[in-house]
Amino acid sequence: MSWTVAEDLIDTLVKAGVQRIYGIVGDSLNPVTDAIRRSGKIQWVHVRHEETAAFAAGAEAQLTGHLAVCAGSCGPGNLHLINGLFDAHRSMAPVLAIAAHIPSSEVGTGYFQETHPDQLFRECSHYCELVSHPRQMPRVLQSAMQHAVSKRGVSVIVLSGDVAALEVPSDTFAHGLVTALPVVRPTDADLARLADLLNQGPRVTLFCGSGCAGAHAEVVALAEKLKAPVGYAFRGKEWVEYDNTCAVGMSGLLGWGAAYMAMHGCDVLLLLGTDFPYETFMPTNPQVAQIDIRPERLGRRSKLDLGLCGDVGDTIRALLPHVEPKTDRTFLDAMLEQQKIAVGKLRAYVDHVGKRRPIHPEYVAAVLDELAAQDAVFTMDTGMCTVWGARYLRAGADRRFLGSFNHGSMANALPQAIGAQAAYPARQVISLSGDGGLAMLMGDLLTIPQYRLPLKIVLFNNHRLGMVQMEMEVAGLPHFGCELKNPNFATLAQAIGLRGLRVEDPADVRPALEQALASSGPALVDVVTDPNVLAMPPKATVQQAKGFALAMTKMAFTGELQDVTDTVMANWRSL
Numbered sequence: 001m002s003w004t005v006a007e008d009l010i011d012t013l014v015k016a017g018v019q020r021i022y023g024i025v026g027d028s029l030n031p032v033t034d035a036i037r038r039s040g041k042i043q044w045v046h047v048r049h050e051e052t053a054a055f056a057a058g059a060e061a062q063l064t065g066h067l068a069v070c071a072g073s074c075g076p077g078n079l080h081l082i083n084g085l086f087d088a089h090r091s092m093a094p095v096l097a098i099a100a101h102i103p104s105s106e107v108g109t110g111y112f113q114e115t116h117p118d119q120l121f122r123e124c125s126h127y128c129e130l131v132s133h134p135r136q137m138p139r140v141l142q143s144a145m146q147h148a149v150s151k152r153g154v155s156v157i158v159l160s161g162d163v164a165a166l167e168v169p170s171d172t173f174a175h176g177l178v179t180a181l182p183v184v185r186p187t188d189a190d191l192a193r194l195a196d197l198l199n200q201g202p203r204v205t206l207f208c209g210s211g212c213a214g215a216h217a218e219v220v221a222l223a224e225k226l227k228a229p230v231g232y233a234f235r236g237k238e239w240v241e242y243d244n245t246c247a248v249g250m251s252g253l254l255g256w257g258a259a260y261m262a263m264h265g266c267d268v269l270l271l272l273g274t275d276f277p278y279e280t281f282m283p284t285n286p287q288v289a290q291i292d293i294r295p296e297r298l299g300r301r302s303k304l305d306l307g308l309c310g311d312v313g314d315t316i317r318a319l320l321p322h323v324e325p326k327t328d329r330t331f332l333d334a335m336l337e338q339q340k341i342a343v344g345k346l347r348a349y350v351d352h353v354g355k356r357r358p359i360h361p362e363y364v365a366a367v368l369d370e371l372a373a374q375d376a377v378f379t380m381d382t383g384m385c386t387v388w389g390a391r392y393l394r395a396g397a398d399r400r401f402l403g404s405f406n407h408g409s410m411a412n413a414l415p416q417a418i419g420a421q422a423a424y425p426a427r428q429v430i431s432l433s434g435d436g437g438l439a440m441l442m443g444d445l446l447t448i449p450q451y452r453l454p455l456k457i458v459l460f461n462n463h464r465l466g467m468v469q470m471e472m473e474v475a476g477l478p479h480f481g482c483e484l485k486n487p488n489f490a491t492l493a494q495a496i497g498l499r500g501l502r503v504e505d506p507a508d509v510r511p512a513l514e515q516a517l518a519s520s521g522p523a524l525v526d527v528v529t530d531p532n533v534l535a536m537p538p539k540a541t542v543q544q545a546k547g548f549a550l551a552m553t554k555m556a557f558t559g560e561l562q563d564v565t566d567t568v569m570a571n572w573r574s575l
């Protein structure tokens with residue numbers, strides 16, 4: 001029986017556990033999509049923009065931990081994957097992209113739709129190879145999958161349609177995806193050095209990132225033994241915030257709580273699986289130790305006194321017997337008290353929502369947190385939605401948070417929600433979308449009814465590119481190019497086949513969210529929110545305050561007095 005490269009590809013992916021491929025069909029991809037159709041074992045999820053395909057695959061991979069796949073046709077088709085692939089790669093999501101290519105005989109001739117995907121995707125992948133001969137195929141695919149899964153990130157195979165249709169020689173070998181992972185921890189001598197450092201420092205703080213995935217019990221045990229406050233970056237929040245009596249919130253621009261203070265007031269700061277990028281939020285006084293599975297990351301964000309390569313869980317398990325229990329809780333208790341105060345301040349626009357229109361977005365996020373399921377998957381757009389998610393959504397053992405936390409791309413939330421809901425049809429999936437973000441990949445609202453995905457979209461419709469407006473203000477610049485003239489998105493959603501609810505009055509927030517979450521099908525809640533809301537980082541600098549004052553003054557002088565008044569009125573409780 002003849003067996004083509006495309007058939008071999010699909011058969012191997014089925015055996016590796018791949019359940020669906022997101023993409024858009026095209027001539028060069030025909031042998032592959034036809035092999036999918038004939039196999040009947042993989043679902044083809046056809047989206048409306050290939051960027052959605054890549055984001056959706058990235059979300060599926062992050063949630064399941066398994067290989068997820070997307071595909072695009074030659075030239076512009078696969079080029080559209082690129083932004084989502086950058087996001088997946090930087091999130092360490094095991095994703096395989098199938099980039100179909102122009103006819104192999106035409107490569108290098110400036111042919112119709114010619115690009116060079118093997119060069120284009122190099123920066124956003126661990127492995128990116130052109131398949132030009134069928135005999136390469138089983139091994140190149142094996143290698144692509146191994147790179148994606150073991151190094152955690154993106155692999156790309158570039159495949160011309162004519163090569164995909166060629167017969168695979170019968171003597172090639174094939175074996176399944178190898179997923180076994182090693183125990184990775186520092187040597188005993190290095191662990192002893194780390195234990196010494198922790199034992200000697202009276203006040204220790206832990207700061208956690210996504211490398212703490214699956215290590216909740218270990219991090220909490222270490223914190224309790226050391227009486228150490230635990231701060232986190234957003235990608236660490238979902239793993240360490242819940243059931244943790246030492247948790248003191250997040251640091252960074254999105255942050256709140258006592259994490260900043262705990263990191264700056266300690267004697268030893270232990271960074272666990274975090275590549276938190278903002279040097280300005282890192283302290284210079286304490287001794288800093290860092291554990292990361294990727295040794296190339298050690299020391300690139302802050303001063304470093306001891307850097308060790310290891311998996312967080314494996315390392316803490318080996319370290320714990322050498323850590324002496326501390327009895328003095330003074331530092332921890334002081335930080336927990338600060339945390340309580342900070343949480344109280346966060347409630348300023350939640351507990352006193354009043355009748356003010358447009359609605360304060362903080363209130364919407366807080367009510368959503370209250371009403372959402374304990375195992376909900378939240379996706380959130382880059383922009384203010386990420387701030388509200390960071391501050392108002394509480395983590396839980398089974399809740400998951402997805403954003404474009406490392407790549408920082410707009411328009412991530414809807415496509416990530418599509419991937420999440422495709423992978424978990426019975427789970428509550430909620431997209432916190434910005435109006436700018438939603439509009440950017442709005443075509444894929446159509447994918448929701450097409451696949452009967454029951455996902456919910458909560459739209460923070462502030463008629464602004466709000467995050468950038470705020471950035472302009474803190475830099476002392478008047479707003480420019482941030483206004484959005486929006487339709488009624490609830491009506492638009494209705495026309496597409498989603499349940500659409502429009503909310504302009506704070507009193508309607510709760511009932512509308514309740515109705516949306518209770519409905520068995522997809523729903524979009526279009527909440528008209530305040531465009532002038534500011535989100536202060538946990539440590540606002542004098543420079544930022546000055547910038548804000550300067551922007552307001554400039555706007556007053558250019559006649560935009562109403563905007564100035566609105567902004568001050570919107571934020572007086574936080575200013």
Ligand SMILES: Cc1ncc(C[n+]2csc(CCOP(=O)(O)OP(=O)(O)O)c2C)c(N)n1
Nearest residue numbers: 383384409410434435436437464465466467
């Ligand atoms: C693809 C892309 N384009 C531009 C930006 C710069 N940017 C970051 S946040 C943002 C505004 C987002 O606006 P919106 O989705 O309406 O959310 P809001 O901040 O108003 O809540 C922009 C333009 C980006 N990060 N990604």
